[in-house]
Amino acid sequence: ALPRDLEGRRVVVSAGGTAEPLDPVRTLGNRSSGRQGYALARVAAQRGAHVTLVAGSTADLAPPAAVDLVRVRTTEEMRTAVLDAGKGAEVVVMAAAVADFRPLDVAGFKIKKTDAEPEAIRLTRNPDILRELVAEQVPGRLVVGFAAETGDAEHDVLSFGRAKLARKGCDLLVVNAVGAGGDGRHSAFEGSDNEGWLLGADGSSTPLPMGSKAALAARVWDAVGARLS
Ligand code: PMT
Numbered sequence: 001a002l003p004r005d006l007e008g009r010r011v012v013v014s015a016g017g018t019a020e021p022l023d024p025v026r027t028l029g030n031r032s033s034g035r036q037g038y039a040l041a042r043v044a045a046q047r048g049a050h051v052t053l054v055a056g057s058t059a060d061l062a063p064p065a066a067v068d069l070v071r072v073r074t075t076e077e078m079r080t081a082v083l084d085a086g087k088g089a090e091v092v093v094m095a096a097a098v099a100d101f102r103p104l105d106v107a108g109f110k111i112k113k114t115d116a117e118p119e120a121i122r123l124t125r126n127p128d129i130l131r132e133l134v135a136e137q138v139p140g141r142l143v144v145g146f147a148a149e150t151g152d153a154e155h156d157v158l159s160f161g162r163a164k165l166a167r168k169g170c171d172l173l174v175v176n177a178v179g180a181g182g183d184g185r186h187s188a189f190e191g192s193d194n195e196g197w198l199l200g201a202d203g204s205s206t207p208l209p210m211g212s213k214a215a216l217a218a219r220v221w222d223a224v225g226a227r228l229s
Helices: 035-046 075-086 129-136 157-168 213-227
Strands: 010-015 019-023 026-029 050-055 067-071 091-094 101-103 123-125 142-149 172-177 193-200 205-212
Touching: 010 035, 010 075, 019 101, 026 101, 035 050, 035 067, 035 213, 050 075, 067 075, 075 091, 075 129, 091 129, 091 213, 129 142, 129 157, 142 157, 142 213, 157 172, 157 193, 172 213, 193 213, 205 213
Parallel strands: 010 050, 010 091, 050 067, 091 142, 142 172
Antiparallel strands: 019 026, 101 123, 172 193, 193 205
């Protein structure tokens, strides 16, 4: 039987990618099937939590049972939904792949293809939702980030993760290796399995062995549950 250690806890999980319009038909966005975020939401609900799942673009996934699903498109929409739901929550997990930039100018009409060289797209910075959550400093609320890092022998995914945890200031950070060099061996994106490390602001680091996204979710909630008072 599943533990009921999250009974009555209010949690928010973000999933999927955000997409920023360039014109009415084109977007600039991030890869994400939403599978990892959906698994986190499903497992939390099974363990007794009240879950709000804020989902951007995802693969065609069945919504988890007994979860409030809020669909969003842009980073700004995800920001509003996550910060709103996060107000009454004890845990916020940002598994979404959030677009860091958006086109500065959004055309009102479809940009025409001509024989001329296409124009460069000017970008502007999007808000960082995770950092805003941390900056709110809600007492007793845990904030969990995710980091998809590419690494190889010289570029150690773990040290990228450590640096990101320090920069973002969250309580826990899940680092998933997304496989550099295009060897196609493994990617956290889109597939049904994932692996990585769970880093704590206290300096702890726990390997998350290769397994289903649901299994990884269970380990994340174990760590969160142990930290909830
Ligand atoms: O959806 P799947 O196909 O199952 O794949 C899952 C996943 C690989 C997308 C997921 O496990 C994951 O790692 N998500 C984070 C992807 C990422 O690279 O994040 P990041 O390094 O750009 O951002 C770090 C953290 O800050 C994340 O928690 C992100 O949600 C958050 N962030 C980032 C930018 C921004 N503007 N606002 C944010 O809140």
